[in-house]
Amino acid sequence: MKLGFLVDLNLCMGCKGCEIACKVENDVPLSSWRLRVKYIDIGTFPDTSRSFTPLRCNHCENAPCERICPVSALHYLENGIVNVDSHRCIGCAGCMMACPYGAIYMDPETNTADKCTYCAHRIESGMMPACVVVCPVEANIFGDVEDDHSHISQYIMAHQGGVQVRKPEKHTDPKHYYVGGGTYTLDPLAHQRLEGHNLFTNITHLEHNGDPNHGVLDRFLAPFTSHGTHDNKSFMNFDNTHEQEGGH
């Protein structure tokens, strides 16, 4: 069994339902995302179009993140999922240097690496990933790509020639496919990321990786102290006005 994803970008309408469902299902803290939907505007007004691209971990068959992880916190499951054991992770961020898709984040609450697991815990009990269930237009198709009769395999066969993966030149062999994508949507170098061009926010870089309230010393003191008054879940503490690049 090899579980895979396919997103039909012709169907996706950018409602971000999957993004929210993922956040809720996996308790993903503020400033972190396992799945995000990116809007890209193509052309010049009034001749413009807007595309929506859901981006998550590709569960690569030849995963550079798994290879570089010094303690096997990132590991393959038998069904092909690239899973992460946050209790073993040492927080070296090697995986963040290795994943060519920027799919891994340093969890600000646990100070360990985390990412989309294709909802491995739901799969285990026979359920679909949260983002698949919530999608109102069924743009997310999930299933066994080794089974010729699965919905995803049938979909791939029906769209032969039009199925793409991100950065195939990296030889990661992603198990996450797109239909209806193009260079502009799938290649991050083919579109610009300009400061001030975002609809609701002007942040381009995160201010911190991992817990913003934990400096280097705090990391050593963490086992002996409580979390203090800061809580990343509090919207009151979340400041989204910063524009400068991220720091350490």
Add this chain to the structure above:
Amino acid sequence: MVEHTINATQAVVTLDVALPGIIWGWMITLNMWAKSIGTGVVFVAAYLLYRHKKDAMPNLRWAMPVISFVALNVFLLFTLVDLHQPYRMVNIFLHPHWTSAITVGAWMASLFTLLITILMVIGLADQFTEYFKRGCRVAPVKSLMSFAGSNSGTYEKIFPFVVFLAIPVTAYTAIIMAESSARELWQAPTEVMQMIWAALMAGSAALILVSGSWSQEARKDLALILSIAVFFSFAMYMGEYFFSFKSSEAEATLAYVHAGGAYNVEFWFGMALGFIAPFFLATSTMKNDNVTLLRFAAILALVGLYLAKDVWLKIPQMLPLS
């Protein structure tokens, strides 16, 4: 004509999340820089011991492992401090994953540090015998030093193995970089050579600082090694910067330097200060044996190496990956 009036190919991100900024920052730069010194002094010392009599470099036997020990501990400290879960470092030894160059490197660097510690203890015990016999009041240190002194021959026995181990300990960072598939600039074959040149550069520079009592010939060799290392390292940086075949990601990464700004200043400042200036200063001292000038060249090379490594480490992390 239409391509100029209607920019149909323009694509701009209009809604997305914030991306991580620089994740491996100055601590990793410092880590790589210190490791270059830690292994570099071993290479250079091995060459000098092969070429010259021991009397020509009276303090080399103990000063080399002391420098290496200090540098390696800075390297290990910042490796640890940079982890988000520092106490779990032990997992590298309890649950090693051997495909990871981080794991292999951590094991090799630990073994290397252990061997360097043995060399240092023996070197110090032999050099300061009188002090450890009579002056030292701490009993465990006294007995350790007398034990080390009575096993003085071990130094020469393990030294060849230490030199051999210094090669993979120097090069493994290049393999971590090669495994960093998201940072194509680091995935160049030149990276291994850059690590080795950096070690020779840092090693000769560090030894120059303690070479005041050495013979002129030995110091001349140090100046020569420093000149050769900065020359070739500089040539490789220039090759990568201007001429080499580059993937689109590496090209986009270098644009952060090409386009001007802080990284451009840091890079060229590093090149001028740490490579071009030391080359001319070090070669000029080979004839007249100007110790002060050579020391100045060594300090410049160490500063410049840090700056060059810092730019090369940070710029690929600015690139949006998705």
